[in-house]
Amino acid sequence: MSASVLRGRRETAGTALPQGVALSADLAVQRGEFRLEAALTVPQGEVTAIMGPSGAGKSTLLAAIAGAVRLTSGRIQLADGAVVTRRRHLPTAKRGVVMLGQDARLFPHLSVRDNVAFGLVVRGLAKDRARQVADEWLWRVGLSGSGPNRPRELSGGQQQRVALARALAVAPRLLLLDEPLTGLDAETAADTRAVLHEQLSSTRTTALVVTHDAFDAAALARQVVVIEGGRVMQRGAVRRVLETPATQFVAAVAGLNRVRGAARDGLWRAAGVDGDVRVAAAAPVEAPDATPLVAVFRPADVRLARAGESTWTGAVRVAHEDPHPVGEWLGKVTRLEPTPGGARVHTTKPDVVAEVPAAQLAALALAPGDPVRLALDPADVRLLPDE
Numbered sequence: 001m002s003a004s005v006l007r008g009r010r011e012t013a014g015t016a017l018p019q020g021v022a023l024s025a026d027l028a029v030q031r032g033e034f035r036l037e038a039a040l041t042v043p044q045g046e047v048t049a050i051m052g053p054s055g056a057g058k059s060t061l062l063a064a065i066a067g068a069v070r071l072t073s074g075r076i077q078l079a080d081g082a083v084v085t086r087r088r089h090l091p092t093a094k095r096g097v098v099m100l101g102q103d104a105r106l107f108p109h110l111s112v113r114d115n116v117a118f119g120l121v122v123r124g125l126a127k128d129r130a131r132q133v134a135d136e137w138l139w140r141v142g143l144s145g146s147g148p149n150r151p152r153e154l155s156g157g158q159q160q161r162v163a164l165a166r167a168l169a170v171a172p173r174l175l176l177l178d179e180p181l182t183g184l185d186a187e188t189a190a191d192t193r194a195v196l197h198e199q200l201s202s203t204r205t206t207a208l209v210v211t212h213d214a215f216d217a218a219a220l221a222r223q224v225v226v227i228e229g230g231r232v233m234q235r236g237a238v239r240r241v242l243e244t245p246a247t248q249f250v251a252a253v254a255g256l257n258r259v260r261g262a263a264r265d266g267l268w269r270a271a272g273v274d275g276d277v278r279v280a281a282a283a284p285v286e287a288p289d290a291t292p293l294v295a296v297f298r299p300a301d302v303r304l305a306r307a308g309e310s311t312w313t314g315a316v317r318v319a320h321e322d323p324h325p326v327g328e329w330l331g332k333v334t335r336l337e338p339t340p341g342g343a344r345v346h347t348t349k350p351d352v353v354a355e356v357p358a359a360q361l362a363a364l365a366l367a368p369g370d371p372v373r374l375a376l377d378p379a380d381v382r383l384l385p386d387e
Contacts, residue, residue, distance in 0.1 A: 025075070164195065
């Protein structure tokens with residue numbers, strides 16, 4: 001047997017994946033100057049969230065798994081033993097993968113029923129039976145009776161439900177969801193999210209869902225992979241990742257402050273505008289001096305008040321004359337961000353966000369550039385290794 005045939009066989013099949021694993025990938029994709037390098041394992045029958053800022057490489061990862069882009073290096077292994085490499089590009093249809101994005105991409109000339117039945121017919125199911133199955137799926141996603149309609153007669157949220165029914169009807173090996181709720185209003189997104197959760201759970205469909213929303217990740221997925229700048233920065237159970245953010249992005253989506261500092265004299269310290277900010281935590285600091293640590297705390301736990309002096313120079317002078325106790329420091333307002341119940345007040349230095357109720361905000365009458373005093377109770381602070 002020739003060497004080329006043996007090499008081809010090695011590329012198309014590999015060692016079987018461990019039981020309970022639907023897909024394993026360790027890949028690189030080069031697109032212009034951007035390079036994605038990511039490794040992940042997708043458990044069978046579970047939903048994994050992919051999170052990251054815009055341009056991080058989330059959609060590129062899904063496109064590589066779906067077969068829409070070729071690998072630059074690395075490999076993707078499917079549960080049936082098939083292997084995708086740079087040299088062996090397996091078409092999407094042979095991967096058993098279905099992708100659903102923000103645009104439902106329904107066929108406008110077909111009825112809703114025939115849109116759902118389309119994939120089943122392509123796979124060889126008789127047209128009448130495919131339509132029966134389509135009606136069953138439309139009922140499952142809350143659209144019973146809409147089969148004869150054209151897509152244009154449905155709302156955006158209803159079209160997404162039809163697209164979900166079409167995707168699940170063919171029992172995909174892996175369902176890829178690329179921010180499917182982004183283009184929907186809050187109420188429609190909530191309804192569609194509930195349908196997604198119900199159907200993915202009941203069908204035990206293995207899915208990867210790209211989202212920038214921590215709520216979507218928590219509502220839909222059991223584990224999350226965080227990608228930033230084309231690299232995997234954090235992974236694990238959704239709750240664990242959101243409680244222990246490894247990056248500023250994760251902290252922001254989790255609604256937490258994450259401030260870098262270091263251990264010193266049994267406290268956490270960071271550079272402030274008038275010297276070191278010193279903070280105690282709920283658990284004693286047992287790390288050696290200079291050990292990098294991050295302080296994690298909720299914006300709602302930050303107490304904020306106007307500084308005694310209205311001018312910045314005056315406030316700094318007073319702070320030097322009257323040093324702050326542990327857990328208090330001087331900061332400067334950089335911007336105010338409205339919330340339904342008040343505002344998030346962004347301050348520096350260090351960069352900290354405080355949530356202020358509307359009544360207190362009115363009393364403080366803050367503006368960018370104002371000096372403020374901030375304070376934290378040790379019970380509200382967690383210290384994590386800065387990795």
